[in-house]
Amino acid sequence: MTETAPRLVIDGGERTFTADLTVPDPVPTSALQRVEDIIKSARMFRYSGTDAEESETALLEKEFAEYLGVKYALAVSSCSSAIFIGLLAAGIERGEKVLMPAFTFTAVPSSIVHAGAVPLLVECDDNYVVNLDDLEQKIAANPDVRFFLLSHMRGHVADMGRIVEICKANNILLIEDAAHALGSTWKDQPAGTFADIGCFSFQSTKMINAGEGGMLTTNDEDIYAKAVIMSGAYEKQWTKHFARPLRILDYLNKYPAYNVRMNEVTAAIARPQINIIDRKGEKFRANYFRLANILKRSKHIDVPDRIDHENPVPNSIQFNLRGLRGDHIRTILDALKQEGIGIKVFGMSEDNARCFWNWRYLDVEDEDLPITEKMLKTACDLRLPVFLETDDIDTMGALIVRVIDRIQNTGLATPA
Numbered sequence: 001m002t003e004t005a006p007r008l009v010i011d012g013g014e015r016t017f018t019a020d021l022t023v024p025d026p027v028p029t030s031a032l033q034r035v036e037d038i039i040k041s042a043r044m045f046r047y048s049g050t051d052a053e054e055s056e057t058a059l060l061e062k063e064f065a066e067y068l069g070v071k072y073a074l075a076v077s078s079c080s081s082a083i084f085i086g087l088l089a090a091g092i093e094r095g096e097k098v099l100m101p102a103f104t105f106t107a108v109p110s111s112i113v114h115a116g117a118v119p120l121l122v123e124c125d126d127n128y129v130v131n132l133d134d135l136e137q138k139i140a141a142n143p144d145v146r147f148f149l150l151s152h153m154r155g156h157v158a159d160m161g162r163i164v165e166i167c168k169a170n171n172i173l174l175i176e177d178a179a180h181a182l183g184s185t186w187k188d189q190p191a192g193t194f195a196d197i198g199c200f201s202f203q204s205t206k207m208i209n210a211g212e213g214g215m216l217t218t219n220d221e222d223i224y225a226k227a228v229i230m231s232g233a234y235e236k237q238w239t240k241h242f243a244r245p246l247r248i249l250d251y252l253n254k255y256p257a258y259n260v261r262m263n264e265v266t267a268a269i270a271r272p273q274i275n276i277i278d279r280k281g282e283k284f285r286a287n288y289f290r291l292a293n294i295l296k297r298s299k300h301i302d303v304p305d306r307i308d309h310e311n312p313v314p315n316s317i318q319f320n321l322r323g324l325r326g327d328h329i330r331t332i333l334d335a336l337k338q339e340g341i342g343i344k345v346f347g348m349s350e351d352n353a354r355c356f357w358n359w360r361y362l363d364v365e366d367e368d369l370p371i372t373e374k375m376l377k378t379a380c381d382l383r384l385p386v387f388l389e390t391d392d393i394d395t396m397g398a399l400i401v402r403v404i405d406r407i408q409n410t411g412l413a414t415p416a
């Protein structure tokens with residue numbers, strides 16, 4: 001169908017969208033000299049120097065903690081490592097259940113499994129955030145549950161006031177997976193700082209692109225002290241952190257060293273990016289809302305409103321297709337691909353790692369999550385890298401709306 005269809009006409013001229021939406025965001029060139037110096041010195045290990053001042057990783061921790069306004073930040077090899085170490089530092093026990101939203105990336109339940117625990121999935125609504133009624137029901141049905149690992153999937157931050165309230169009322173320790181939400185706020189408070197533990201990712205598609213890497217944040221001295229030891233600060237290496245509460249000595253050699261440290265090169269790539277989080281965030285936000293407003297013109301596209309008080313920094317957009325059958329959605333996705341816009345519907349590919357039914361290392365057959373399942377079947381996912389300009393957004397938006405409406409108007413798709 002798309003082969004014989006005329007090219008779409010935008011602004012009076014033929015125009016196809018040619019940008020590669022998979023390109024990661026650039027790293028400030030100032031990182032280059034630092035990386036070169038570190039490699040020349042061969043001191044890539046974070047503890048090669050004599051003190052924190054000499055460590056790029058320690059400086060990154062200090063500046064990251066300052067940016068978020070938290071007491072402690074511990075650099076680790078990934079956000080998954082931060083979740084793993086965080087759960088252990090918070091006292092998780094083998095076989096214990098951990099509540100988590102059913103809409104997230106496979107790394108999240110995997111980190112729970114890594115810590116010897118068992119994910120307990122909570123429904124997510126078609127605005128992509130956790131369903132608080134289901135959260136409360138699952139807490140009531142599992143009165144012993146002590147942990148909630150909240151994932152701000154695709155940067156959608158839920159009502160944090162209610163979530164903190166629910167956790168407090170039920171004696172539940174909250175951990176935030178803010179891998180996608182660095183730079184977002186809810187009521188002006190940064191995502192990742194509502195919980196007892198915040199976890200962040202510096203993998204290439206995240207706000208800070210260091211290839212890989214992560215950060216654990218907390219205001220809790222005990223959790224920080226245990227996490228430092230478990231990240232791999234053996235013997236006196238803990239003295240090479242800026243934050244070094246003596247409490248660390250209580251845990252030295254009493255907890256395993258899992259060696260999930262960050263290395264100096266990663267830290268040098270990440271560090272200059274702290275200064276650009278807010279500027280990037282503004283651009284992400286402007287692009288997101290501009291595109292959302294264009295997409296809302298189609299009656300087949302539902303871009304759910306964001307949660308009140310959320311100030312997001314989305315580097316992707318999610319929207320739900322309405323009144324279209326699965327085969328029609330496939331036709332639309334193919335047509336858009338031809339136009340250079342690769343949109344994925346989470347629930348339409350066999351192996352999508354963001355669909356809970358594909359986490360087969362869990363007992364997913366037993367999961368009954370009809371709300372999340374329905375959402376995932378029609379929820380579209382489109383990356384919006386930072387290089388996109390207003391013109392690109394307008395072109396993409398017009399293309400998406402026209403392709404959907406054209407297919408609808410040709411009678412190829414009839415409302416289901």
Ligand SMILES: Cc1ncc(COP(=O)(O)O)c(C=O)c1O
Nearest residue numbers: 078079080105107177179201203
């Ligand atoms: C929502 C979410 N949480 C956590 C992670 C884990 O991050 P990392 O790759 O740094 O372990 C990812 C990875 O992409 C993710 O998408």
